[in-house]
Amino acid sequence: MTILYGVIVAAVSIAAAARIRVAAFAVFALFVALGFGILTFMKGSPILDANISGIAFLLVMEISYIGGVFFWGLLRRARRPSAREAIADPSRTQGK
Secondary structure, eight states: OHHHHHHHHHHHHHHHTTTSOHHHHHHHHHHHHHHHHHHHHHTTOOHHHHHHHHHHHHHHHHHHHHHHHHHHHHHHHHSOOOGGGSOSSOOOOOOO
């Protein structure tokens, strides 16, 4: 079940990289990792295991976010500019 949570957290982090700023995501990631650590502790695991679980989720989220930033950046650079984004008044060039 923990692997499923990790995959979901990674997918959400990659999707968040397209829209959320770094500072906002850092706060979000801390709260989610803290929540997973508390959840692990409440299931009866020792405090050390809960801390390691929370840190592992935090690492997965941050690495996925950084990967998502690179992915969305490459996707933005690769797409062709639309006619709407074209320059309205191109500069004049010297004729012959």
